[in-house]
Amino acid sequence: MRAAAPLVHNITNFVVMTPTANALLAAGAAPAMLHAPEEVAEFAAIASALVVNIGTLTAAARDAMVLAVRAARDAGRPWVLDPVAGGVTAFRRETVAQLLCEGPAVVRGNASEIIAASIGASAGRGVDAANGVDEAAVHADALARRIGATVVVSGPVDYITDGTRAVEVANGVEMMTRITGTGCTCTALIGAFLGAGLPGLEAATAAMVLMGVAGEVAAQGNPGPGTFAVRLTDALAALRPKDLDQRGRYALRLTGTLAA
Template identity: 50%
Template sequence: MTASLTGAELGARLTRMRQATPLIHHITNYVAMNSAANVLLALGASPAMVHARQEAAEFASLADALSVNIGTLSPAWVEAMVEAATSARAHAKPWVLDPVAVGATAYRREVAGRLLACRPTVIRGNASEIIALHGASTGGRGVDSTVASDEALAAAVALARNANAVVAVTGEVDLVTDGQRLARVSGGHALMPRVTTLGCALSGVVAAFVASGADAFEDCIGALACYGEAGRRAGRDAHGPGSFASAFLDELYRIDADALIGLAPLEIAHVP
């Protein structure tokens, strides 16, 4: 049995997010802070970069959603991440885990395990990261993915069921599953991997859509579709990574519900 999300339904999620102007608490890596903030501002959400342990838990209770990225770890930041995630859950605020390069070191695997125990609403990573997070070895190389999204399908479904979370595997074609449902989202542009931290920023966008919605699975799909369409449009006139980065922010700012109406319906399949 299958269902679908139409372009109009995806556009409605973008409109709802913008009307809500959600405050998104980020604990992210040094490289990503500026671009993540600019991406959220362009889309109409409100970013905040708060990583001090002394205030992380309190701020998580005030924000509409939390996005945690393990890109540049330190012991103090790890404690802030765990306390913020615990606070978000205690106050019924959704939160997104971005397990950057989780398979690279034992320390990252340990930290990711602690964060998984805090029950993220959404887990977003590339195929290598999702496989590694599920416990398999893929030889992942830093933050880059060495496998295609579909190769992480079994791991994503199992991880979603074990963690009771939505799992988004992002790549040339994105996979989204909650362990029961599965969708594939196409879009984007070949220059996107050439601009650093666009994946990190996407986790904040997912948090913004989930904060203002009612179904984390479908809201995650809406975030990915919107991001991918903005990337596709930005690539039309870009001449390289520099011009693409500028055009991408402009397209995020310009994109609206009407821009998504023309997208083909996204099929949602049942996972056996």
């Protein structure tokens, strides 16, 4: 991904725009934060990948998202969906359902967000997960098969599935839940790996391992959340493939059975 330096177009929420851009830069990608409906389609067609995050959703933002994902799809560019709080309100549920029909390569959310996306019903309480990863796994498998995408359930052990194969990633630390935007950053990093040419399952696994290991490095010495956030960006910049080879904790499975 560092060699490719992919241009990642982010239509993301206003709360995480700066940390997301900083994380992409630190990891070796080039971020762009274009949201205007008047220009998103043109830019999505030339970017390496598109990231759509519905955290601060508005009607205008939804229009821009639809325009961008259709342009990305027509241009053969992969895109990733983050259905933030997607099961909480009717507006969000309708938006997620619409976007799922537009062919995302990857969908990443917490357990409640993925359950809501899969069944099209209310789940969760805002951005917090009210369900466990194990509970969401079967829904993630079903959603992946239905839309032909990779689905990521973030949690203490992340679950990544394409409906046939699944990967569990055990990297990360609890402090990552104490600062805003770590999940959104994972989504953006998935976009970066997609933009570098990796298939969905491999891109998602690479991003979740990278973010989890960066969290572990940043947490050394038990810093407070403010210091941890800065160290997380530093860790993303410093990590190299050999570090992920040494520290990555992940296992490949066939859905429902242990494969390796």
